[in-house]
Amino acid sequence: MSEEGDIKTLAKLEVLSFEEAKLIFEQRQDLPLTAFCGPSCSYPSHDVECIRESFSRLMKHKPVGWEKIAKCIQEKADRFEINLGFHEASEEDKEKIKKITDWYFKKIQKKEEECEECDEE
Structure with a gap:
């Protein structure tokens, strides 16, 4: 790809004007990989x-x-x-998250069951 094409791509990805992207592109050229x-x-x-x-x-x-x-x-x-x-979450944190999500899903299930009982009446 040409330098101008690279600058246009950078401008599109970064939502910049062509001139802003050109300046950033030139600054990037001075940086090591x-x-x-x-x-x-x-x-x-x-x-x-x-x-x-x-x-x-x-x-x-x-x-x-x-x-x-x-x-x-x-x-x-x-x-x-x-x-x-x-x-990465620790095993202890994963266990805490599991307890919270289990509690939440049980609560939702209970509310759904209550709603079904209301519909039957």
Whole structure:
């Protein structure tokens, strides 16, 4: 793809004007490949602001292979001591979540049964 095509793609993905995208594209050219996560340098992760924006954009769109990209962004976030909330839940937390969801579904089921009894009367 040509440089102009890359800039147009960046502008479309980032919802930027062509001039804004051109400036960002030129700034990205100065960064090493290790400053990015994802294919085609699509998720810059070289500073705190970029890490937060990249993670937010990733969670919003979730392209194919997003889990691998999220892991890369999380690793970079850990270096900056940024909590993105993407860590695997502990077994204890999973058990708490299960108890809460079980309780909730039982409550819903009970209400549905009560509604069915009202309909029969």
